[in-house]
Amino acid sequence: MTIILFKIVIIFALVLFMLPKQYQYYLGLVLHIAIISISSSWAINALAISSKVTLPFIPFLGNILSIEIDQLSAFFILVINMTMLTGIIYAKGYLQAYFHKKSKTEMAWHFFNFLWLHISMLLVVSLRDAIAFLMIWEVMSLSSFFLVIFETEKKETISIGIKYLIQMHIGVIFLMVAFIFAYVQTGAAFSFNGLSIYFASHNPFGLFLIFFIGFGIKAGFIPLHSWLPHAHPAAPSHVSAVMSGVMIKMGIYGILRVLMSIHHDLFNIGLFILIMSLISGLLGVSMAIVQHDVKKLLAYHSIENIGIIGIGIGLGVIGIAEDIPVLAALGFAGGILHILNHSLFKSLLFYTAGSVYKQTHTRNIEELGGLIKKMPKTALFFLLGALAISGLPPFNGFISEFLIYSGIFKSLHSANLFTDIVLMFSFTSLAIIGGLALFCFTKVFSVIFLGTARSSKVEHATEVESSMLIPDFIIGFMIVLIGFVPVIFMQPLSQIIGLFSIKMGAIQQIIPILNNISISSGIFIMLIGLLWILRTWQQKRHTIKQNTTWACACKVTNPAEHQYTATSYANNFKQLSSKVVNVKKDFKDFDETEIFPKARKFETHSSDVFEDNLITAPTNKILIWFEKIAVLQTGKIQHYLLYALLFLVLIYLLTHFNLI
Amino acid sequence: MISLLLILISSLFFVGIIVKTKAKIAARKMPSVLQPVYDVVRLFKKGAVYSQTTSAIFKMAPLVYFASVFLAVLFIPIGSQKALLSFDGDFVFFAYLLGIGKFMMIIAAMDTGSGFEGMGANREALYSMLVEPAFFILVGSVALFTNNVSFQDLFLHLKLDTNLYYIIGIASIYVFVYIAMVENSRMPVDDPKTHLELTMVHEVMILDNSGFDLALIHIVTWLKFSIYGALISNFIISNSWAIYWQIAAFFGIQLAFSLTVGILEAFKARNKMEKNPQWIIMLSAISIVVFLTVLIITEKIILN
Numbered sequence: 009m010t011i012i013l014f015k016i017v018i019i020f021a022l023v024l025f026m027l028p029k030q031y032q033y034y035l036g037l038v039l040h041i042a043i044i045s046i047s048s049s050w051a052i053n054a055l056a057i058s059s060k061v062t063l064p065f066i067p068f069l070g071n072i073l074s075i076e077i078d079q080l081s082a083f084f085i086l087v088i089n090m091t092m093l094t095g096i097i098y099a100k101g102y103l104q105a106y107f108h109k110k111s112k113t114e115m116a117w118h119f120f121n122f123l124w125l126h127i128s129m130l131l132v133v134s135l136r137d138a139i140a141f142l143m144i145w146e147v148m149s150l151s152s153f154f155l156v157i158f159e160t161e162k163k164e165t166i167s168i169g170i171k172y173l174i175q176m177h178i179g180v181i182f183l184m185v186a187f188i189f190a191y192v193q194t195g196a197a198f199s200f201n202g203l204s205i206y207f208a209s210h211n212p213f214g215l216f217l218i219f220f221i222g223f224g225i226k227a228g229f230i231p232l233h234s235w236l237p238h239a240h241p242a243a244p245s246h247v248s249a250v251m252s253g254v255m256i257k258m259g260i261y262g263i264l265r266v267l268m269s270i271h272h273d274l275f276n277i278g279l280f281i282l283i284m285s286l287i288s289g290l291l292g293v294s295m296a297i298v299q300h301d302v303k304k305l306l307a308y309h310s311i312e313n314i315g316i317i318g319i320g321i322g323l324g325v326i327g328i329a330e331d332i333p334v335l336a337a338l339g340f341a342g343g344i345l346h347i348l349n350h351s352l353f354k355s356l357l358f359y360t361a362g363s364v365y366k367q368t369h370t371r372n373i374e375e376l377g378g379l380i381k382k383m384p385k386t387a388l389f390f391l392l393g394a395l396a397i398s399g400l401p402p403f404n405g406f407i408s409e410f411l412i413y414s415g416i417f418k419s420l421h422s423a424n425l426f427t428d429i430v431l432m433f434s435f436t437s438l439a440i441i442g443g444l445a446l447f448c449f450t451k452v453f454s455v456i457f458l459g460t461a462r463s464s465k466v467e468h469a470t471e472v473e474s475s476m477l478i479p480d481f482i483i484g485f486m487i488v489l490i491g492f493v494p495v496i497f498m499q500p501l502s503q504i505i506g507l508f509s510i511k512m513g514a515i516q517q518i519i520p521i522l523n524n525i526s527i528s529s530g531i532f533i534m535l536i537g538l539l540w541i542l543r544t545w546q547q548k549r550h551t552i553k554q555n556t557t558w559a560c561a562c563k564v565t566n567p568a569e570h571q572y573t574a575t576s577y578a579n580n581f582k583q584l585s586s587k588v589v590n591v592k593k594d595f596k597d598f599d600e601t602e603i604f605p606k607a608r609k610f611e612t613h614s615s616d617v618f619e620d621n622l623i624t625a626p627t628n629k630i631l632i633w634f635e636k637i638a639v640l641q642t643g644k645i646q647h648y649l650l651y652a653l654l655f656l657v658l659i660y661l662l663t664h665f666n667l668i
Numbered sequence: 669m670i671s672l673l674l675i676l677i678s679s680l681f682f683v684g685i686i687v688k689t690k691a692k693i694a695a696r697k698m699p700s701v702l703q704p705v706y707d708v709v710r711l712f713k714k715g716a717v718y719s720q721t722t723s724a725i726f727k728m729a730p731l732v733y734f735a736s737v738f739l740a741v742l743f744i745p746i747g748s749q750k751a752l753l754s755f756d757g758d759f760v761f762f763a764y765l766l767g768i769g770k771f772m773m774i775i776a777a778m779d780t781g782s783g784f785e786g787m788g789a790n791r792e793a794l795y796s797m798l799v800e801p802a803f804f805i806l807v808g809s810v811a812l813f814t815n816n817v818s819f820q821d822l823f824l825h826l827k828l829d830t831n832l833y834y835i836i837g838i839a840s841i842y843v844f845v846y847i848a849m850v851e852n853s854r855m856p857v858d859d860p861k862t863h864l865e866l867t868m869v870h871e872v873m874i875l876d877n878s879g880f881d882l883a884l885i886h887i888v889t890w891l892k893f894s895i896y897g898a899l900i901s902n903f904i905i906s907n908s909w910a911i912y913w914q915i916a917a918f919f920g921i922q923l924a925f926s927l928t929v930g931i932l933e934a935f936k937a938r939n940k941m942e943k944n945p946q947w948i949i950m951l952s953a954i955s956i957v958v959f960l961t962v963l964i965i966t967e968k969i970i971l972n
Contacts, residue, residue, distance in 0.1 A: 378781075380723045391725075391775075400768040401761060410764075414757040414817070417808060421815035425968040432808060432959060436952075439804040442764070443797030446771055450793050454778030460721055524755035528739065531753075532765070535735035536728075543731070543880045550715030550879070557719040557780045558875050560865055572778065572786025580794050584945055 010046050011063050011075070017042045021123050024116040029107065033100055036119040040096045040126060044089040047130050050075075051082035051089075055500050068140060075134045079503045080268075083344065084133040084254075084261050087351050090486070091253040092126045094479035098359050099246040101476035102366060106158075106244075118158055124151040125250065132258050136200045138187040142180065145258075149176040152255055155247040156239050168242045175225055175235040182222030183262075186215055204269035212270045216277050219266045220284075227259025228311050229318065230288040234619040237295075240307035241371060245362020248303060249355035252310045257347050260317055264344075267325065268507060274329035282322030282430065286437045289315025291618075293444040294585050297451070297578050298614040301371045302361045305452060306354065309397060312441060313350040317343045319434055320412045327419065328510065330427055337514035338415025340505040345497065346408035349490065353396040353405060356483040360390040363476055364456060367469040373574050375463040376456045382469045387457040389480040394449035396487050399442045402529030404490035409438060410525070414518065447581060455574045462568050492529050494522045575612060590617045671746040671898070674915065678922040679887075679894035680705055685923065689930025704890070708883045716879030721781040729776030730881040736769030737888045737895070744898045745820040747914035748907035754820040759807045762819070763800065766851070769888075770796050777873040784865040788872035791941075795857060795869070798948040799850045805955035806843055809836070809962045823902040832965050837903050839958045843951050844903075845928065848896035850948055852889055854929060857948070859938040867941065897925040 017039050024032055054061040060078040067073070077085065099122070103115075110118075128148035135141050153176070157169035187198065193210065196202035206215065221232065228236040236256070240248040263281070270277065292311030299305035320343020327336030363386045364379060365371050380387040396403040416435045420428060461467065490497060502515040556564070564570055582591055594611040640651070662668045684701035691698040700706070718726065743762050745751040755761075770792065777789035811817050813836065814825040827833070850857050853870030865872050874885050901921040905914050939947055963969045 378721075380725065384724075395768065395771065398767070398771065399764065400771060401764050406764055410757060410760055413760045417757060417760075417811050417817045420808065420812040421966075425963060428812065428963065428968060432805065432956075435804055435808055436801045439763070439800040440797065442767065443800045446767060447793045447797050450771060450774040450778070450789070454775045454789075458723065458725060458775060458779040459781035521755045521757060524753065524758075525761060528742075528753055528761060531742075532735055532739050535738060536731050539731040539734060539884070546712065546880050547716065550713075552715055553717045554720050555717050557721050557782045557785075559782060560784060568781070570783040571781050572783055572790065577786065577790045580790060580945075583942070584794075 010049060011065060014043070014046050015066075017046070018127060021120055024120050024123075025113065027116070029112050029115050032112075032116050032119050033103070036123060037096055037100075039123055040092060043123075043126060043130070044093055047085050048089050050077050050134075051085040053077075054082040055079055055503060058503055065135075068137070071137075073135065073137055073140050075131070076136050077134050078507065079500070080261070080264060080507055081133045083348075083500065083504050084257070085130055087257070087348050088126070088129045088133070088254045091250055091351050091355050094355060094359070094482055095246045095250045095253075096122070097482075098249070098362070098476055098479045099244075101473050102245055102362055105366060109161075114160075117154065121151040121154040122247070122250075125155060125255070129254060129258060133261055138191070138198045138200070138202075141200070142184060142187070145183065146180060148255070148258065149173070149180070152247075152251055155251075156243040158244050158247065159242070162242075165242045168238045172235045172239045179222045179225035182218050182225075186218040186222060189218070190215060200265055200269070203266060204271075207270045207272075212273055213276050213280075216266060216270065217280070220263060220280070223259040223262035223266075224284070225259070227256050227263070227314050228288075229259075229284050229314060230291050230311060231618040231622050233288070233292075233311050234616060234623050236311060237299075237304050237307040237616065240310070240358075241301055241303040245303075245358050245365065248306075249358035249362070252307065252358060253351040253355035256310060256314060257317075257351065260314070260321075260347060264321065267321070271509070274325050278322050278325030278327075278329055279430065280322075281318055281325060282434065285315045285318025285322050286433065287315070288312065289319060289441045290437055290444075291588050293441055293448060294581075294588055295614075295616065297444065297448045297581050298589050298591055300374055300574055302364070302373050302452060302456065303358070303371055305373075305448070306357050306361060309357075309445070309448070310350075310354060312445065313346065313354065313397070316409065316412075316438070316441065317346045317350065319343070319438065320346060320408070320415075323412065323415060323431075323434060324505075324508070324510075326427065326430065327415070328508065330423060332419040332422055332427075333511040334514040334517075335415045335419035335423075335431075336508070336510045337502075337505055337512065338411050338418070338518065340508055340510065341498075341501050341515060341518070342408045342411030342413075342415060344504055345411060345490075345501060346405075348497075349396070349404045349408050349487075352483050352486050352490075353393045353403075356389060356393040356480060356487070357397065359476070359479055359483075360386050360393065363472040364390075364469075366476075367472060368465045370463075370465050373452060373455045375465050377462040377466060377568065377571065378458065378460045379466060379469060380457040382466070383457075383471045385471060385477055385480070389477075389484055390457065391453055392484050392487060394453045396491070398445040398449050400446070401525070402488075402491045402532060404487045404494075407490055407494040407522070407525070409442065411518065412438065414521065415514075418514075444581075451574055451577045455577070459571050460568045462571065462573070492526055494525070495519055498522065588617055590615045590620065669752060670915075671744060671749040672741060672752055674746055674749070674918055675741050675744060675891070675894045675898050678897065678919060679890040682890050682893045682897070682922065682926050683886075685926040686930040686933065689927055690934045693931065693934040704886065708886050711879060711883035711886070714879045716881065717876075719780050719876050722776075722779045722876070725772070726776045726779045726876075727881075729772040729779075730877060730884045732772040733769040734884040734888055736765045737891050740765050741891055741895055743819055744895055745823055746898055746901060746918055747905040747909065748824070748911070749914070751820050754818050756817045758818045758820075759822075763803055767796075773873060773885075780876045782875065784868075784872050785875055787866065788869050791858075791869045791944075792853070792873060795850055795853075795944060795948055798945055799847055799951065802843055802948075802951035802955045803847055805952060805959055806840055809955065809959040810840070812959075813962045813965065824907055826903070830965055832961055835961045836958050836965075839954055839961075840903055841900050843954050843958070844896055844900050845925070846951055848893060848925075849929070849932070850951075851896070852892050855933040855936050856939050857944050862938070867938070893926070893929070894922065897922045900925060 054077045063075045065073045065075045128144050131144040153173045157165050159165050190203050190206040191198045194206045196205040225232045289312050292308050296305050296308035320339050324336050324339030327339050396405040399405040399409045416431050591614045683704040688698050740762050742752040743758050774789040774793050777785040810822050816822045816825050858869035901918050905917050
């Protein structure tokens with residue numbers, strides 16, 4: 009019954025193109041809500057009966073293709089639905105600015121792709137057949153590509169879109185190769201379920217590596233990440249939120265799904281995931297610090313958070329391999345909970361950053377400042393997101409990081425020497441990542457929202473309309489809920505990690521600890537409340553004055569000129585990390601003979617070290633060769649006929665001498 | 669409960685003793701040990717001046733800062749005296765709790781729109797990030813050593829039964845003393861008595877705070893010193909001692925710690941600002957020595 013409804017909704021998407029502009033959004037909203045309710049009912053059902061739900065979907069290549077929803081799929085479906093729901097609500101306000109610029113078809117095409125991104129992600133996590141999976145994976149990449157290039161009038165957007173599309177296809181090639189390889193080696197079913205047969209009889213590392221590259225490009229592990237910092241700023245904010253919040257997690261889903269069928273030789277795999285994740289986590293946040301474009305900064309933070317998720321999963325795999333159940337259970341639990349957490353606070357940050365962009369028309373944080381007075385609600389939600397992403401209690405980011413930390417510290421004693429050293433590196437890196445995230449988000453929050461305005465763009469900003477704040481309220485509620493009562497999420501979480509053949513005792517042990525955290529968080533809030541009351545009482549009895557900021561007794565005419573900028577804030581970190589953070593200065597030094605110096609300009613640009621060295625440099629070298637070969641392309645038909653003739657002669661000669 | 673009381677009592681005198689020690693060494697007239705307390709009491713009796721640039725963040729920050737550190741005190745046991753709050757992994761909560769307080773103070777400083785306060789905020793953010801690994805490696809090593817994962821059990825099971833323990837004990841105390849100095853922005857990292865805003869870290873962040881808020885911030889400084897003093901004392905106090913000996917030892921150690929801070933501040937010059945990161949990372953290196961020692965004691969690294 010529900011499956012028929014699902015199909016009807018998919019077909020109904022075409023109606024979008026027939027509607028006038030003002031109704032398209034509402035149809036989109038209705039369709040999204042329909043899909044959300046249908047798929048959530050499947051997911052909740054799967055979690056409620058704690059087993060797999062299988063539904064026949066469509067006839068496909070002579071078989072019936074079925075939707076298989078186990079607890080892992082169910083979890084991802086709920087995460088996708090959550091973010092898509094807030095995304096479509098937010099889109100209404102955000103797209104208003106484009107309403108007159110875009111034609112009816114363009115708007116319909118946007119909503120159509122947004123809907124298909126939703127459907128394709130749901131199907132990615134619920135189809136097992138390899139061909140169907142790869143096809144729907146491709147649909148996901150294509151629909152997100154069209155969403156990224158929404159602002160087609162900008163030339164840059166198109167080139168970013170193409171870059172994204174090419175990298176996605178390189179990823180898909182790896183996935184295809186991996187599936188075909190497993191199929192050829194075993195002859196078993198051409199699906200995820202068939203992989204376990206290959207892995208049972210072969211050394212799993214090689215094939216896993218190919219899968220990891222394929223899925224890692226989507227997830228954005230460094231050094232496979234270079235599409236991410238470009239695509240996110242180019243896309244409209246609700247699209248970046250969905251892409252960063254859930255689409256990149258499809259890569260994580262793939263890795264988890266492959267891991268489910270591997271049962272031996274796991275140590276190397278776990279170590280590999282862990283190392284890649286530590287690199288992604290540390291470098292992602294380091295590169296984020298030097299960004300000035302708020303959405304680019306958030307994109308680098310997605311890489312960091314993928315790193316944290318990976319650290320959890322990597323440690324979990326090591327835990328299984330080394331037979332340390334507590335590390336396995338808490339590592340996986342932390343990693344998987346962080347998937348949900350990241351989808352929440354990252355989409356919240358993208359929505360609020362999008363609201364700021366809509367009101368000020370700039371993403372450069374150096375031009376902002378003092379917005380908290382003009383957009384207080386947006387500022388508050390951005391702060392909430394910033395606190396959560398920095399992993400600070402009592403918000404949700406802390407809970408998932410705490411689970412990972414607990415897993416590490418509890419297993420230190422029983423692990424062997426090598427694992428201990430690995431664990432030491434892991435928690436040290438987690439601590440540094442946390443510290444750097446704090447550094448980065450104190451910077452970005454205070455430069456955007458606090459102090460005084462740095463340019464005239466801020467002057468006319470006002471609070472966004474309430475439809476753009478609804479998603480913030482929904483997500484804010486979830487962030488606080490997970491932060492204060494994490495226990496309610498442990499039961500579904502333990503079901504999911506049960507799929508990875510982990511002994512479940514550790515998850516039961518963590519529940520009283522989480523209860524203690526809830527109590528401590530409660531005390532924390534009560535203490536703040538108490539102090540607030542005390543201060544109000546104290547200040548009623550004394551005079552409270554307003555004055556200018558103290559500027560060390562110097563007369564300040566324009567306070568904005570004295571303010572710390574984002575560049576100066578990041579400067580001392582930049583000096584520490586010059587190896588990984590490539591910042592170029594654009595400045596001509598004064599000449600000694602220059603008696604009356606002319607006006608000088610000083611600019612700094614940051615570029616991605618990995619992108620420069622792994623993508624731009626090699627492709628530039630290849631381009632040089634291509635340009636040489638381009639001599640052949642003369643544009644004269646006689647030449648082309650000559651090439652054909654030469655080719656025939658060549659073939660003749662080769663066959664004549666039995667060379668081919 | 670007793671541990672909370674002990675920490676609160678010792679915190680009252682801590683900064684006073686530091687100031688007194690410094691005055692004595694400089695042959696100045698000494699203020700009373702309770703002078704900082706009088707200052708705070710006076711602040712509580714005053715109104716406040718808020719900058720027009722600031723927003724609600726600036727008003728919230730001191731409250732969150734105080735609440736976070738006060739809550740952190742509840743996690744600290746002393747000898748056999750239990751902490752009020754204790755659960756597995758509480759030191760992670762402890763570290764991140766201090767983090768949220770710092771986060772708020774940093775953005776509050778940026779909220780004033782002053783270049784000086786931005787400078788201090790930025791340094792505070794960097795240094796507290798750099799000092800984090802030292803704390804985690806150190807506590808992680810002790811967790812590995814005792815196979816316990818909460819402050820309370822950690823210190824209850826810390827046994828002084830091998831010679832190698834002294835390496836752990838001494839190195840840990842050294843690192844904790846300096847973590848306390850960095851966390852409180854004291855001498856080698858920052859000079860609280862400097863008169864140049866450009867060279868300050870913590871002091872410059874709170875230039876615009878006054879009245880009730882400033883009083884809270886001062887109390888937080890006392891509490892932070894007292895917390896680290898209590899952590900240090902746990903490396904020395906054995907829980908087999910009689911209760912009054914434990915309490916006496918605790919106060920003795922707090923006194924010694926505050927004297928040490930005073931002497932360090934009197935004789936040591938502040939690091940060059942750009943040398944600070946390097947110096948703070950050194951603490952992590954020492955923590956790694958502790959970690960390796962623990963690996964040897966637990967026979968994971970087998971010598972010979």
